[in-house]
Each structure stands twice: as structure tokens, then as C-alpha cells.
Amino acid sequence: MISTGFYTFVTRELKRFLSLYNQTLVPGLLTTVLYIVVFGKSLGSRIGDIKGHSYMEFIIPGLAMMNAITNAYSNSASSLFQAKIMQFLDDILITPLSGLEISLGYIIGGAARGFINGILVLVMGLLLTDISLSHPFLIVVELLVVSWAFGAVGLLVGIFAKTFDNIQLLVNFFLTPLVFLGGIFYSIDMLPPLWRNISLFNPLYYMINGLRYAVLDIADTSPVVSFLVSVAAAVIFTLAGAILFSRGYRIKE
Amino acid sequence: MTPAVEIKGLYKRYAGGVEALKGIDLVVGQGEFFGLLGPNGAGKTTTIGVTTGLVRITEGSVRVMGYDVVSQFRQARQLIGLAAQELNFDWFFSLWDLMILQAGYYGVPAKIARKNAERLLEEFGLSAKRDVKVRALSGGMKRRFQIARSLVHEPQLVIMDEPTAGVDVELRHMLWDYLRRLNKEGRTIILTTHYIEEAELLCERVAIIDNGRIIADGSPAQLMAGIKRDGLSITVEGWSDQAAAGLDGYDYTFKDGRLQIKVVQPERRLADIVTRIAGTGAVVHDVTIDHASLEDVFIELTGRRMDD
Numbered sequence: 001m002i003s004t005g006f007y008t009f010v011t012r013e014l015k016r017f018l019s020l021y022n023q024t025l026v027p028g029l030l031t032t033v034l035y036i037v038v039f040g041k042s043l044g045s046r047i048g049d050i051k052g053h054s055y056m057e058f059i060i061p062g063l064a065m066m067n068a069i070t071n072a073y074s075n076s077a078s079s080l081f082q083a084k085i086m087q088f089l090d091d092i093l094i095t096p097l098s099g100l101e102i103s104l105g106y107i108i109g110g111a112a113r114g115f116i117n118g119i120l121v122l123v124m125g126l127l128l129t130d131i132s133l134s135h136p137f138l139i140v141v142e143l144l145v146v147s148w149a150f151g152a153v154g155l156l157v158g159i160f161a162k163t164f165d166n167i168q169l170l171v172n173f174f175l176t177p178l179v180f181l182g183g184i185f186y187s188i189d190m191l192p193p194l195w196r197n198i199s200l201f202n203p204l205y206y207m208i209n210g211l212r213y214a215v216l217d218i219a220d221t222s223p224v225v226s227f228l229v230s231v232a233a234a235v236i237f238t239l240a241g242a243i244l245f246s247r248g249y250r251i252k253e
Numbered sequence: 254m255t256p257a258v259e260i261k262g263l264y265k266r267y268a269g270g271v272e273a274l275k276g277i278d279l280v281v282g283q284g285e286f287f288g289l290l291g292p293n294g295a296g297k298t299t300t301i302g303v304t305t306g307l308v309r310i311t312e313g314s315v316r317v318m319g320y321d322v323v324s325q326f327r328q329a330r331q332l333i334g335l336a337a338q339e340l341n342f343d344w345f346f347s348l349w350d351l352m353i354l355q356a357g358y359y360g361v362p363a364k365i366a367r368k369n370a371e372r373l374l375e376e377f378g379l380s381a382k383r384d385v386k387v388r389a390l391s392g393g394m395k396r397r398f399q400i401a402r403s404l405v406h407e408p409q410l411v412i413m414d415e416p417t418a419g420v421d422v423e424l425r426h427m428l429w430d431y432l433r434r435l436n437k438e439g440r441t442i443i444l445t446t447h448y449i450e451e452a453e454l455l456c457e458r459v460a461i462i463d464n465g466r467i468i469a470d471g472s473p474a475q476l477m478a479g480i481k482r483d484g485l486s487i488t489v490e491g492w493s494d495q496a497a498a499g500l501d502g503y504d505y506t507f508k509d510g511r512l513q514i515k516v517v518q519p520e521r522r523l524a525d526i527v528t529r530i531a532g533t534g535a536v537v538h539d540v541t542i543d544h545a546s547l548e549d550v551f552i553e554l555t556g557r558r559m560d561d
Contacts (some may be wrong), residue, residue, distance in 0.1 A: 008357025014344050087341035094305045095358035096327040145461050251268055253308050 006101045008026030009092065013109025016077055024075070024089040025162035028067040028117045032124050035063055039185060040129075050187050050219040053131075060125035063116040063185030068143055069204070070171065071149040071181060073157070076106040077167045087250070099246030107238060110151025111144065118143040122165070122215065131215065136238025145230040146207045154236035159244050159251065176253055178204045188220040203229050255319040257283045257410050257441035258304060263313035265299050265465075271417065271507055273299040277313070281458075283409075286436045289445040290547060297445040297467045298338060305335050308327030310369045317410060331359060334408030338394045338415040338445075342387040347381040348398055352405050357364030359406035366405065373401040376431070376535035393424050395528065400428065403464070404435075412443045417451060429453050429455060447559060449548045451544060461551055467556045473547055480553040485519045487512040488538040489530060496533040520544065 017024040048197030050058045083089035092102055122139070125131050135141060146187050153170075182204035188196050199205050210226030213219035217230065245251060258281040265274040274296050281287045289297050302308030304315050306326055315322045320329040341349055346373070356366030357359070374380045377397040382386060400416060411430065417425045432455060436442050444454070446452055452459050453473050461469040461476075469476055489512050497507070505514040511521060512530075516522050519542045527537050551559045 004360040005358045005364070008354055011357070012343075012346075012354050014352075038292065060368075061267065083343070086344060087339060088343045089305055090337060090341070091355065092331060093307055093356065094333070096330045096360065097358060098327070248309055252306075253302070 009105040061215040064121035068118030071117040072110040072147040073154040075113040076110030076151045076154030077158040085137035103242040103245040107151040111148040114147030135214045149234035156239035182208045188243040259316040266311045287411045288452035288459040292463035295462045317515045334403040336403040351398040354407045377401040477538040477545040486541040491535040
């Protein structure tokens, strides 16, 4: 049964990013429009169709996943880090909430922001292109699981981070490269064999293709493998984050 | 009756090897107004941190109303309201939202949370500010809000960590009155302070902590009586051997026309002493009644002042 305390904390996390919608929801949409206009309209006509879809349609699931991942990560990482650095995390730590409940609260906040951002990009895609949603239920599940996973990554980084730069560092040197090399803008078939093989070690490649399958019914990977990779990431990062937080690592003295 | 707080053999060693607590044993009874007194860095805030779950225990145990703060943390923390020393708040929300959120974390139903929030904001003179964010408040208002919020879930054990640090006289008196009222209502109050007069005035029992150890524990009267600093200072003209003989049985010194007498309950012995001196022909010019303070207790025990 969900306790009132846990429900309240989750509500706090949701209210936090919803009240800052100018910073948490709008920028992702604007960036998506720019990607669609710049890449889709200007380059798309030169690239042509990929697996039966226009280039503009092809990149939309990847953009949705990119938005979901970066927003989920940023939300939980910055929410926890702000609470730590501004020292109001103590207000939560002295309550009867367990470390697991607090961890899950941060992850749910991140997952919700990631999911909403992903859905908004898909809605934008529906408005700007002719895509139809092939597997709606799978879209919801895939976006939720991946958002959850990166909400948990954000929690982990929020635990470890000592400065805001630490949070941005992971985005610049890890998330962004992996997202771009994960096949947002191209099919793996378009790569030379060496890069094709390297891409197989990128978990985001499976996540992006998982959503591409759910939206367009095309993918470079098996949808089952994509889903399993997403679930595995969610489980591993959630356990790691929750265990560290519950032990008070870099949280309690 | 189960103690409000029971601390046994508490050690705290921080990363880096600093030993903040070196084996504390302490019992605070239910309904007590208890003061934890000591200089900065003595271990007061660490003791509070361990009790409230903010600091991990190295060794020993802490129980709140019988609940272990580690293995039964939910039950223990439910009973505690903490107003921390530092004024740090969730900057995303208004005062009202913060009150409701804090009550919610403790499982208080929404209707009761709203009622308590309204009452406390009113009592602390913050009703007009309910929709603003904390950063818009003055320092004194932040302190008031912090205390109001710590009470929103109606805790049985109220812990105030230096609540009057840096506040003006008016607010200090308002807080003292409020804490007295809470105590009369049956709440256990633990007050940490390095203001001697605050502990003397409010607390029925005081523990003095220094360098991670409890060095004294008792009522302020007991502790002050223990060091035998009470007495009389009398300016005498015409001091003589006869006058000295008249004070046989008293512990006194006479220097530069000033007579210092150590005596318990000096008010009761004043008339007798003045009569004896005057009876020898000496003239008594002025009399000062000296009482020991908790500061004297601290000096007696440690050899230094609390604010050194």
C-alpha cells in the first residue's frame, strides 16, 4: 500500500517540474521542432526514404527517446543535487520515509518528466508529419521503462555529484554522444561494418530502436531485445541508486 | 514511564577520524524541558543528528519513546519535530505548500494538515506570508517558519537546535513563551543552546556537553549548588579583628575593603551576617548577592568559558 508520506513526496517531485514547465517541458519541444525543420526538411529530401518512411518520420522516435532520456536524467539528478547543496534534503531525511521510498520518489519524478517529454515530441511528430503510431501500448511501456531507467541514472549521479558541473559532465561526455551514436538520425545499415559492430554495445541504440519499432514498426534490432535491454537498465540503475541512497552514501554523515 | 530519549554508549566518528561523540549516555524523561548545553563544536548538533536520523551512528544506541532510531526509524521519527540550526528551505514552494508537504511526509491526513498549517502560521504571525516563498522572508520570519513547520505533524518530542541563535530580543521572548506553552501541553522539549541564560531560564534539567562527552547532568539549581559559588559581596568600612571573629563559621575573605563570603542560600543568611558585622562597629556600605550560573559550572568543570 502506498503511504501518505510517499504519495506526498512523489507529488512534490511532480509539482516541482510541472511548475517550472518553461524550463522542463517547453525547451524539448522547441528543440524537436528545430531538429525536424533543419534535419527533416533540409536534409531529408537529399537522404530519401529509410525503410519505407521519410527521413523526417524516421528521426521522430529517436528524438522522442532523446528528449525522454535527457529530461528524466536531468530531473532526478538536479532535484536531488539541489536538495543536497541547498541542504533542504534534511527536511526529507528526518521524516519517517525510508531511503527506498525517497529514492523511488526521485526516480518517479524523473520518469514522469521524461515520459511527458517523450510523448510531447511524438505529438509534435503527429502534427508535423504523416506518421501513425503502430503499437501505442508498446510506445507507452517503452518510454516509461527508459524514462524510469534514466531517472535512476539521475538519482545515482545526484548522489555522487559534488558540483553542478558533475551533472552536466555526464550529459556532455556520456549521454549526448551515446544518444547521437544510438541511431537517432540514421539506420545502422547505413554505417560501415566496424561502426555497426561498435553500435551494438551502446544500450541507447536498443532503446531508440525499441521506440522506433513501437512507433513506425521498423527497427534495426529485435523489439524483444530492445525491451529487455531497457528493463535491465531500469532494474540495475534503480537497485544501485536505491541501495546507495538507503545506506546514506554521500547523503548522511 | 518510557523515556522520551534514551542514549546509550553513543560514539560518532566522522570520516576523517574526527570523534564528535565519545560515549554519551543520556536519558530525557517524557514531558521534560531538557537543555543540552555546550560550546560550539561540543557535539550538540551531532547528538541531535543521530537522534533524528541525519547522522549515522558509529557505536551505541538511541531510542525515542522506546523506539530504536535505526531499526524502528519510522515510529521514532514520527514522534520527533526538529527545528534545525540552519535555515535551509525547499525554495520551489510557498510557505503554505511547505507546511502541507511536511505534514504529508509524516502521514498527516490532508484535512488535519490544513488545519494545523493555518493555526501554526497564525500563531507565528506568518498568515499574511502564506503564499510567498521562503526566500522572500526576513531572517526572523524564517526562524519562526522553521519552528512552525517542525510542529505541523504534532510531534511529542520537539527538538530545537539553537532556535534563538541570531534572533532579536522580541522574537527570543516570543519563542521562549511558545516553548514553555508546548511543554505545559505535555510535549517533551530538547533545547540545544550555547546561551547560558536561556538554559537557566527554560530548562528543568540540563546536560552540559563538552568535547563529545557529557560532563554534567542535573537541574540548573543542582548543578549550580554543586560548585558552591553562591555568596555575598559586602563593602565594609572599619574592618577589625573583632569583625573577623564575628564571622566564625563562615567561609570568607576580606581584601581592599571588600568582604566575600561563600554561603548557600545567601538571601537567608544576609540579615545574620550584616548584624554580626554591624555589631562590631564596622559600617556596611553595600551588599551584593552572588549566585552561581551554569557558566560558572562550565568553568568549574572545564577550566574555560563556554564561548572561548
